[in-house]
Amino acid sequence: MIFVTGGAGFIGANFVLDWLAQNDEPVINYDKLTYAGNLNNLASIKQDARHIFVQGDILDTDKLNQLFAQHKPRAIVHFAAESHVDRSxxxxxxxxxxxxxxxxxxLEAARAYWQGLTGDERSNFRFLHVSTDEVYGTLSTDDPPFSETTxxxxxxxxxxxxxxxxxxxRSYHHTYGLPVLTTNCxxxxxxxxFPEKLIPLMITNARAGKDLPVYGDGQQVRDWLYVxxxxxAIRRVLEAGxxxxxxxxxxxxxxxxxSVVHTLCDLLDQLQPKANGSYRDQIKYVTDRPGHDRRYAIDARKIEKELGWKPAETFETGLRKTVAWYLANDEWVAQVQSGDYLKWVDLQYSGNSSNKNAQEQA
Known part of the structure; x- marks a missing residue:
């Protein structure tokens, strides 16, 4: 059994669904269910006995201790995080x-649990921490991509x-010996x-006839990976890292x-064309956000060389699958765009009409 934090969010839910599609090992899914955590992401496994959902906060050490003692996970995969730059x-x-x-x-709960294990259970235990390339800062046009030593x-x-x-x-490994793994994606x-991020925001706004807000000159560069x-990659790191x-x-x-927005507009023009014109007509440039990093890029040679992993999807194939999914899931989109999400948009952008529909484009 593995223990997943934040497994009702975007990447966490995809990981849980993918995990259960690949093998029969059960998952304890521990999520606080904030605005970005959504049990509808997991509707397809609602009746699956291999999926045990527990609502809880990673700050609740007592609850974590209880769950670890009860379920005895062989690994912890830590997704739970606040992740929206504009909100931060x-x-x-x-x-x-x-x-x-x-x-x-x-980490404290994991350390206490791991130190109580013996034999193979102790030596085989892993704590996998899922992080981001944003920790490395920003790159200029000619800089090499981020590596693990950046x-x-x-x-x-x-x-x-x-x-x-x-x-x-890192410190819990070097100080206590906790067998940790970190991925920066x-x-x-x-x-x-969640539609506060660039790609889903553009898809949903385009279909609703709203502006497609692009920060600054739109030349911020990101490295994109299909979820x-x-x-x-996480499964492979957990297995062999x-x-x-x-x-x-x-x-x-x-x-x-x-260029991402242009590609999205062109895909929508193919898959759900407007009565008149192109979705590109809805693009609107808005004031850039404070401290907007110019470029991120990942050097993924280490994981390919040491663990044999590389992405299966190109940007074009992954984006087409993404657009098709959103076109087929109107009910999910409507649900996540109600309530707290709309309150957030109003709070964040009510004082700046030019940014009314602009969101995180990290």
Whole structure:
């Protein structure tokens, strides 16, 4: 059995679904169900006995201790995090609380549990921490991609909180011997992606006839990875990664935000054409956000060389699958765009009409 934190969020839910599709090993899915955690992501396994959902906070060490003692997981896969840069600018405290204090709490519970194990159960245990390429800061056009030895230089409260959590995880290996693994991944996209992020926001806004807001000049560069490829990478690191090591996970797909939006518009023109004109007509440039990193890029050679992993999807094939999924799942989109999400949009952008529909484009 494995223990997954944040398994009702975008990447976590995809991982849980992918895990249960690949093998019969049960999953304890531990999620606080904040605005980005959504049990509808897991509707297809609602009746699956291999999936045990527990609502809880990673800051609740007593509850974690109880669950570890009860279920005796062989591994912990830690997705739970606040992850939206714009939200971190508006309210950084939640990011420090969840990403730093929460990871510390989880590490303490994991350490106590692991130290009580013996024999093969102790030697085979793993704590896999899922992180981001944003901890490395920003790159200029000619800089080499981020490698596992790139110095940390986070530029937002979000990335700083994730960098702090990475350092805590590393320290628990070097100080206590806890067998940890860390993955730093590039931008994910795919099914169940919350629509405050670039790709799902553009799809949903385009279909609703709204502006397609592009920050600044739209030339910010990101490396894009289809979420199922990320799930495969995590499974491989959990299976064969060396304790104490970090593995960068990327798609070898550097794209500007504007080119991503153009490609999305062209796909929608093919798959759900408008009565008149192109979806590109809805593009609107809006004021850039403070401290917007210019370029991220991942050097994923280590994980390919040492563990044999590389992405199966190209950006084009993955994006077509993503658009098709959103076109086929209107009910899911409507559900996640109600309530707290709309309150957030109003809070964040009510004072700046030009940014009314702009969201995180990390």
């Amino acid at each position: 600018i508006h309210g950084p405290a939640a990011f420090v609380n969840t990403n730093v204090n929460g990871t510390f709490s989880l 110095a940390y230089a986070p530029n937002s409260p979000y990335s700083a909180s994730k960098a702090a959590s990475d350092h805590l995880v 590039s931008n994910n996209y795919g099914p169940y992606h 199922s490829d990320h799930c495969t 060396k304790p104490g090591e970090t593995y960068n996970v990327g798609g070898w797909n550097e794209k500007t935000n504007l």
